[in-house]
Amino acid sequence: MSSSPKGRAGIPISVKLVLTTSVVVAVAVGATALFSQRTIDALTASQIEIRRETGEKSITRESELVVQAVTNAVALPLAQSTYPDIKPVLDAAMNGAKRVEWLVVTDDTGQVVQATGAAPAAPRLAELERSLADGLKSGDVVHARAGTGASWVYGAPVKLGERTVGALRIGVTTAGLDAELAKSLADARARARESQKRVWITALLVLAVGVLIAGLLGFQLARPIKVLTVQANRIAAGDLGSRVAENRRDELGVLARTFNFMSDAITQLLVDQKQKASLEKEMELARQVQQAMLPPTLLDQHGALKVVGYCQPASQCGGDWWSYRKLANGRMLLVLGDATGHGLHSAMIAATARGAVEALAAIDEKLLTPEQVLKAIDQAIRMVGEHNVLMTAFAAVFDSIAGTLHYANAGQNFPYVMKLGATRILESASIIAASGNPLGDRNIAVEIRRGSVQLQPGDLFVCFTDGVVERANPAGKLFGDRRLRSALTGQSVADGPALVQLRDRVIAALETHSEGAVADDDITFVLCQYDPPARDSASGIDRRGGRGAA
Numbered sequence: 001m002s003s004s005p006k007g008r009a010g011i012p013i014s015v016k017l018v019l020t021t022s023v024v025v026a027v028a029v030g031a032t033a034l035f036s037q038r039t040i041d042a043l044t045a046s047q048i049e050i051r052r053e054t055g056e057k058s059i060t061r062e063s064e065l066v067v068q069a070v071t072n073a074v075a076l077p078l079a080q081s082t083y084p085d086i087k088p089v090l091d092a093a094m095n096g097a098k099r100v101e102w103l104v105v106t107d108d109t110g111q112v113v114q115a116t117g118a119a120p121a122a123p124r125l126a127e128l129e130r131s132l133a134d135g136l137k138s139g140d141v142v143h144a145r146a147g148t149g150a151s152w153v154y155g156a157p158v159k160l161g162e163r164t165v166g167a168l169r170i171g172v173t174t175a176g177l178d179a180e181l182a183k184s185l186a187d188a189r190a191r192a193r194e195s196q197k198r199v200w201i202t203a204l205l206v207l208a209v210g211v212l213i214a215g216l217l218g219f220q221l222a223r224p225i226k227v228l229t230v231q232a233n234r235i236a237a238g239d240l241g242s243r244v245a246e247n248r249r250d251e252l253g254v255l256a257r258t259f260n261f262m263s264d265a266i267t268q269l270l271v272d273q274k275q276k277a278s279l280e281k282e283m284e285l286a287r288q289v290q291q292a293m294l295p296p297t298l299l300d301q302h303g304a305l306k307v308v309g310y311c312q313p314a315s316q317c318g319g320d321w322w323s324y325r326k327l328a329n330g331r332m333l334l335v336l337g338d339a340t341g342h343g344l345h346s347a348m349i350a351a352t353a354r355g356a357v358e359a360l361a362a363i364d365e366k367l368l369t370p371e372q373v374l375k376a377i378d379q380a381i382r383m384v385g386e387h388n389v390l391m392t393a394f395a396a397v398f399d400s401i402a403g404t405l406h407y408a409n410a411g412q413n414f415p416y417v418m419k420l421g422a423t424r425i426l427e428s429a430s431i432i433a434a435s436g437n438p439l440g441d442r443n444i445a446v447e448i449r450r451g452s453v454q455l456q457p458g459d460l461f462v463c464f465t466d467g468v469v470e471r472a473n474p475a476g477k478l479f480g481d482r483r484l485r486s487a488l489t490g491q492s493v494a495d496g497p498a499l500v501q502l503r504d505r506v507i508a509a510l511e512t513h514s515e516g517a518v519a520d521d522d523i524t525f526v527l528c529q530y531d532p533p534a535r536d537s538a539s540g541i542d543r544r545g546g547r548g549a550a
Contacts, residue, residue, distance in 0.1 A: 021218075022214065044185065048185050056174065064139075064154070066170065067156045070090070075158050078165045083113045087114050099173055099176065100170055102170065103169070105166060119171075128153045153169060235266065293354055294311050295323060297310070299499060304533070306499055307527070308499055309322055310507060312519070313342055317344050319342050323335050323357060327365055329401065330399065332528075334397075334398065335394070335396075336526060337394075349391060353393070356377050375448070390438040391438060392412040393439055394463055403457070404452055405461065406450070408449065409432075415431075416460075416461070416462040417459050420458035424494050426490065426493060427489065436449040456530075457530065462526070467520075467522045469481050470520075472514070473514055474516075484509075487506050487509040
């Protein structure tokens with residue numbers, strides 16, 4: 001029992017649109033706000049860092065100038081050991097540079113001779129000396145960080161001319177710069193919070209407007225979509241005559257026109273399907289009729305002649321056909337034809353040709369000469385249809401008593417006569433090279449090549465259409481004449497079952513070569529062996545043995 005196409009309604013599309021739009025707008029606004037906040041924080045941090053680097057460079061330059069000025073001022077008093085004259089210089093430097101915390105002057109032996117400010121004790125001064133050993137040097141001035149805080153130590157030798165008379169060490173702090181930068185950072189973050197607040201308020205307003213617009217659009221879209229849904233249910237129920245209004249000029253209008261077009265298309269499709277089903281039934285009947293017209297796939301024998309064949313159309317019906325007719329006095333007529341293309345029209349031409357042969361045989365068996373058979377086929381198909389439909393054909397009359405083969409060819413592939421070896425193995429092939437032009441051409445007089453061949457006991461006659469040698473694999477490589485001969489050569493035809501096995505071997509070789517590719521043309525070939533009994537000259541009894549025995 002099939003389920004109804006009209007299922008239970010879910011969440012309306014308008015609600016889905018509103019929810020989806022709201023979520024998308026909310027995510028977009030939130031992401032924008034978050035991104036803007038992070039951008040502001042990153043810019044603020046970057047600006048603070050730039051100001052820090054600039055301030056530290058300024059302090060460093062200022063401190064280096066102080067060091068150079070003080071060393072120049074204390075050089076002479078230090079050289080003359082008038083240490084009390086050094087004190088005023090240090091106090092003046094202390095009062096003039098607001099970031100200087102202390103100053104220390106040592107003599108050339110490293111002894112402290114004067115100090116001012118919060119000068120470090122001797123052990124701490126020794127640690128600072130070790131820091132200066134790895135410090136940054138700019139001329140004679142070297143500086144290094146004094147621990148992990150905001151304190152720095154600067155030092156330089158005190159020279160009088162080229163002679164070093166002592167050294168100067170000063171302590172500098174960047175605490176003021178750090179405090180200033182911290183205040184700037186706090187102010188920037190406060191401004192960022194105010195900006196973020198305004199962004200969120202704006203975002204909420206945008207979200208509200210977006211949800212409102214989405215709701216209006218959703219409900220506006222829901223009405224025509226509902227109409228289209230009703231139409232779809234009608235089509236599913238089989239009502240192909242109803243239509244949807246096409247007055248909208250947007251995508252829903254296009255969809256409505258598409259629904260109406262689909263209804264018309266489905267109606268036409270149903271008609272076409274009905275016609276196709278009828279045609280396929282007729283094609284299947286035509287195929288059955290054509291297959292019934294072909295000889296059976298079993299081996300047949302007439303006198304000293306054994307015959308077996310194979311015919312496989314490329315589609316349901318084909319233009320290939322073959323037939324044989326047993327005649328009086330051990331004679332047999334064999335006809336093979338190939339109409340242009342394949343399909344129903346080719347099958348009709350093939351049936352017309354075969355009917356011409358049967359009609360000729362019904363008049364008089366004596367008229368069944370190979371040449372007369374081909375002429376009858378030409379006359380039958382020459383006036384069929386508005387266009388020339390050509391057919392290549394080969395006809396042969398075998399005389400199993402005399403061992404002769406009379407033939408006529410009208411454009412068909414050259415057949416073979418395969419010779420037996422002493423062990424009844426097929427060894428060599430001789431071609432019956434007789435061509436002629438195809439039958440049924442209204443503009444050209446029919447030209448038929450004829451001749452005869454004397455058969456030897458055991459000879460195997462092989463005829464085929466071009467679908468055999470032109471069977472292609474997926475790479476486009478043809479089966480070819482060489483592979484056909486290879487499939488035949490070296491095989492035993494000791495008896496009737498062996499001849500059937502040889503037929504099946506050729507079929508298997510074709511299928512192996514094709515590698516599953518679909519055949520482009522009909523495939524037909526026939527094997528006919530002349531196999532008379534050998535007569536024992538001493539006893540007068542027929543025996544089958546030696547070359548040519550069955």
